[in-house]
Amino acid sequence: MRTYMIPYTKYILFILCFCSALLLQAQETITVSGTLIEAETAQPVPYATVLINNAETKELITGATSNDQGVFQVQTTATNFYVEISFMGFKTKTITNFTLSNNSVNLGRIELAADNQALDEVVVTGEVSRTVFKLDKRVFNVGKDISSTGVSALEVLNNVPSVNVNIEGDVSLRGSGGVQILINGKPSVLADQSSNALGTITADMIESVEVITNPSAKYEASGTSGILNIILKKEEKQGWNGSISANTGIPDNHSIGGSINRRTEKFNLFTQFGAGYRSLPEDTEAINRNLTTGETVASIGEEFRNETFFNITLGTDYHLNEYNVFTLSGNFAYEIEDQPSETIFSLSDTDGLISRWVREETTDANNPKWQYEFNWKKTFTNNEDHTLQVTAQGRSFAKDQSSQFTDRTLQGINVDNNQRTATNFEQTDYTFKADYTNPITDAYTIEAGAQYVINDVGNDYRVQDFMNGEYVINEDLTNNFEWNQNVLGVYATGAYENDIWGVKAGLRVENTELTTLLTNTNEANAQNFTDLFPSVHTSYKISEGFSLQAGYSRRIFRPRLWDLNPFFNIRNNFNIRVGNPDLQPEFTDSYELTSIYKIGDASLSSSLYHRYTTDVVERVSTFDDNVTFSRPENIGTNATYGFETNGKYSPANWLSFNGDFNFNYFERNGSFENQNFDFDGSQWSARLGAKVDLPADFDLELTGNYQSSFETIQGEQSGFASMDLGLRKKIFKGKIVANLGIRDVFASRIQERFVNQPTFETYDYSLRGRFFTFGLSYGFGKGEAMTYSGRRR
The missing domain is CATH 2.60.40.10 (Immunoglobulins)
Known part of the structure; x- marks a missing residue:
């Protein structure tokens, strides 16, 4: 501790x-x-x-x-x-x-x-969209060239430098997913990327979009790959707005859904609803080689995760007056899962095959989910940027799951073994926060606030073995795991900024209380630590087309539930992933120098960065009786030096390109159980997308991705190249939209992991395969139709 x-x-x-x-x-x-x-x-x-x-x-x-x-x-x-x-x-x-x-x-x-x-004319002089550098962010001001076209918020985001939105609506920042989207500085169901909720926001409602790649002390220290904050205009146009859609796909990906938004002088009412069915097949392969005995266990199989789902969202913004806005929203979802799988195993040695058998799984689960949000934003009379914002959020996810495993011998020695498991899981999270911003003068601004996050998790897991004609509880694998984490954070920042340069500094203090308990065996672990997270940002405007931004922040990665939970799924009982209740958080000092510049019709953003991480969380594989156990451990330090550049280029009105390139060199230092893990290596990734406006209102989009191979602490992760394709047809000026998508056109997005150790070797392979989707949507009101995707949350 x-x-x-x-x-x-x-x-x-x-x-x-x-x-x-x-x-x-x-x-x-x-x-x-x-x-x-x-x-x-x-x-x-x-x-x-x-x-x-x-x-x-x-x-x-x-x-x-x-x-x-x-x-x-x-x-x-x-x-x-x-x-x-x-x-x-x-x-x-x-x-x-x-x-x-x-x-x-x-x-x-x-x-x-x-x-x-x-x-x-479409473009009004002096109101063309442009990007402005701020101290810890870039602000894309939406001009008449976009706001008068009636497109959705996703189309606005796709015009923001460093941001890309594909035809399916997936948002990436600098080529990476995991982007947090805020509305007016706060989380909102309208920013939920798993649905078409952003379709209720049209371009004429958006004032600007803030791009934050290296968050300041204002934001919680554990974060995402970046933040996009959509600032809505104070005076939003009134009326109805929304869309309905239907989708189908191969493998199964069928859904219907819709969204409705109604704005009046005092109220903004919104709802989003949907239902559907989807399956996620996956091909798997694994090989365990015991270099001491010469034995090999190989498996090949196909897994499914079939799901029927329903969800509904209701919410409202109430404008009490010009200076006070209240938001209340809620969401309920229900999922019914079916997870059949079949895996064929074989055990052999240097003399040949010893046994061959098939392991079949039947899993059923019910997952109810809910979330709510209350927000109060007060604007002071002296300045519209002088604000106080108070937010309360809650969410819950539960899973009631049962699995049946049957082993049936095909050749050789009899290895029949039937098992079944039962899981009762529930996670509840609450977040309370307050943020205060005061622009004291045109040049000086102060911010202060606090946040309290409560995580409460229980996972009751039971395993039974079929012995002598009946199922008997396996006490070694059965337990109830409780995980509780409370994080209190307070922060303050101060900034000075003029037309040429500025500086912003802040400090965040976070206290973390973490407890884990295995109730059956009374094994407990408690941690309590307080940490400081400073941040410093500065910017300098060299010319209208070239600016520099530099920043430093300290970040934390707190182990997640499944990193800590010591129990596992026994789908493949020769390749087992377990958690580590004693895992410590990892800390990262992040330095970044960024520039944005324009060359003709192209806009480019480039960054040099350095990250130094301590107590790095790595999964370490051990080997016992031909079984591989993968467990997260804190392994030393990682120093990363990298360069990233991304840009957009439109050589013609009908053609545009966007791309991202990232290269980094890393130095790993650490040891575990007398094994030295000091090594260095490099990796790089690239993404190139092209969008072509074809005749008859057709849009074609092609996106290619490449991820290089890289060395890990015990082996290697392979690289892969892949391509996605999308075709969209607009009808009646975008009121009806038809989408055709092919993900992983060549079925080449293959994940391969190798572990090479003196006494054993392992190989893991997985492939989701090619996905076809087709959807039709109809939009009413001011904006275009938006497809309801019903993606997994």
């Missing part, structure tokens, strides 16, 4: 800083208001854009949109500014002369003249 003590004075200092921030509201606020009307008809102009710009630098300060009656109101703390008003089909109007009285500017009735030439 490791315990780190933090002096109470640091906690007191944090609390004082947080409380002081709440009192810093000394800036004078100027309110600019007016009413927009058409010059010819005197009718109101709703949803027009009103911008407040710096009179000297011409940079955007803040903005708003007019309501249904053409009325607008926008607040700013700046004193030297001008007003710019624009809307498609009207001439842009600039107002530089106005009267300031009692911190108020009333512009009265403002007439907008029709721009007959602009009516046929």
Whole structure:
């Protein structure tokens, strides 16, 4: 058990800083208001854009949109500014002369003249989407070139540098999955990638997208490959929006689903629902070689994971007033699983075959799931970026599973052995957090907040062997595993930023309480540790087309449930993966230097990075009586040095390319049970995608991937190359969309793992194979149709 003590004075200092921030509201606020009307008809102009710009630098300060009656109101703390008003089909109007009285500017009735030439244009001058560097993130501001096209949030994301969205809706950042998507800085069921919930958000509702590749102390220290934060406009267009869809596929991948979104002045109501059936076949092969006795155990088989599923999501945003928004949403899902498998085993030695048998499995499971979210966001009157946000989330996943295993001898020595297992699993997670942001001036900003996460897991696992005509409990494999983890984090950051450069520094303190217990044998493990997670970010704008960003952060990987759970599935009882209740977390110091630059029609992002990780979690294989046991252990350190570059290039309106290349060199140092694991190696990966706009509103997308082989602590992981293909047809300007997809066109996404040790060798092979999918969807409201995929969560 490791315990780190933090002096109470640091906690007191944090609390004082947080409380002081709440009192810093000394800036004078100027309110600019007016009413927009058409010059010819005197009718109101709703949803027009009103911008407040710096009179000297011409940079955007803040903005708003007019309501249904053409009325607008926008607040700013700046004193030297001008007003710019624009809307498609009207001439842009600039107002530089106005009267300031009692911190108020009333512009009265403002007439907008029709721009007959602009009516046929899609892009409005001065409102083209562009990327802006911030201290710890990049901000993609959505301009009229995208927001006026009626496409979905996924299409907006696909225009963001470093982000790629394939035809199936999978989002990747710098070529990696596992991206966390936030809505207005918070998790939301609308950001759920397992459905088409993002289809309820259209481009005209989005203000900007924030890209965070190296999170600051504001975010929890254990994270994902990156964060995408979608910022919605304050004044969203009202009305109905949604889609319905139906899909089929080979192997089985059938689903129907839909989403509906209704926006009014006070409420935003949304729902998403679906049902379907899918199967996930997998070909497997394994070989265990005992170099001491000369015996070999080989197996080859096919596994399935068939699933019938249902889910529904309901939620609402309630705008109490201009400064307070409440969100309440919930989701319920139910899955019925069937997992048949058949594996043929053979045991041989130097003289030939000893035995050959088949092991069959029949598994049934029911999985109920639920989650909810409550969020309150308060905006202070002096500045729309001065906010307090409070969030409470809960989720639960349960599994009631039973399995029957039957061994039947085909040749040689009789090895018949029947077993059955039963699993009663339940996991409940709760998250409570508060975040406060205060832009004290145009240049200085402070942030502070806290988060408390509760994880509560129970896994009751029972194994029975068929002996003398009846099933008898195997006490060595039966137990109830309880896992409880509580993480409390508090943070504070401060930032300075001007038009050229800026710096942001922060500190996060996290305390982790972890306990595991095997209730049958009373084996317990408890850990309590407190750690500091500092972060520093800076940026420098060299020119309009070239900027640099540098950052440092400290991260943690806490062992997951299945890393800790010491019990295993006995589907293949010669290749067993077990957990380690004594596993410690690993810590990483991450350094990154990033640049974004434009060369003609191409935009490129490149990074140099270094990561140094201690107590690295690695799976170590041991061998006993021809059985391989794989168990995670903390093995020394890993120093990684890498280069990554990604970009987008559109040589023509109908053709675009996006790609990612990542190379890293690593140095491993460590030992385990008197075995030295010091070595070094390298690995690289590449992805290249091409999108072609064909005649008759057809879109073709091809994506190629390559992952190199690399050395592991006991052997090698093989490389592979693969390709995905997608074809999409838009009908009635995108109101109906047909999708055809082929994943792993050449069935080449093969996973092979080798372990080579002095006394034994193992080989593992797995292949999911080629998948065909076809879907039709219909969209109503403002946006395009979005396919409901029903992907596994």
